[in-house]
Each structure stands twice: as structure tokens, then as C-alpha cells.
Amino acid sequence: MRISDLKQKEVINIxxxxxxxxxxxxxxxxxxxxxxxxxxxxxxxxxxxxxxEKEYVIPFCDICQVGSDIILVDVKEKKVEEKVKCP
Known part of the structure; x- marks a missing residue:
């Protein structure tokens, strides 16, 4: 699988x-x-x-399944990293 293929998949938290x-x-x-x-x-x-405002950095071990059009992940709230605060 190529990186460009990953960029076309939607990420959903299980x-x-x-x-x-x-x-x-x-x-x-x-x-x-x-x-x-x-x-x-x-x-x-x-x-x-x-x-x-935020970005999700999801470790490889938290990826549950990669399907044809979605990626299922197991993300806890603490893994959300704040990047820039909006005014």
C-alpha cells in the first residue's frame, strides 16, 4: 500500500x-x-x-483495521495533541 492510498481513507475512532x-x-x-x-x-x-486547532497523532499500534475506504483506530482523548489555539 502506498502513502497516497492512505491519504484517501477516512479515519474513524471505534x-x-x-x-x-x-x-x-x-x-x-x-x-x-x-x-x-x-x-x-x-x-x-x-x-x-x-x-x-488540533491534530490526531495515532500510533501504529492503535490502528485496528485498514479497509478499502476507512481506517478503524482506537484513540483515547489524551492522545489528541493541541497544535494552535484559535482566537
């Missing part, structure tokens, strides 16, 4: 069935070449004009 968004980036270990995490941009502030 804990609360919440749609987190689409894969925005993938984090790799440079020494081993293994995927460490997927990064999903959070919802935008004021229609997305002022950037993103």
Missing part, C-alpha cells in the same frame, strides 16, 4: 464512532523504515481559514 478526518501525513522511523504513526489534521477554525 470508541465513540467519531469521524476524525482523512490521513494527512505518516510518521516513519528513519532507521528501520517502519511506520510509527498516522497524523490526521483536526477540524479547522472558522471554516478552516485560521489553521487547525
Amino acid at each position: 470508541n465513540d464512532c467519531k469521524r476524525l478526518g482523512f490521513v494527512g501525513d505518516v510518521d516513519f522511523d528513519m532507521e528501520t523504515g517502519c511506520m510509527i504513526a498516522i497524523i490526521v489534521p483536526g477540524p479547522g477554525c472558522i471554516c478552516g481559514f485560521l489553521g487547525r
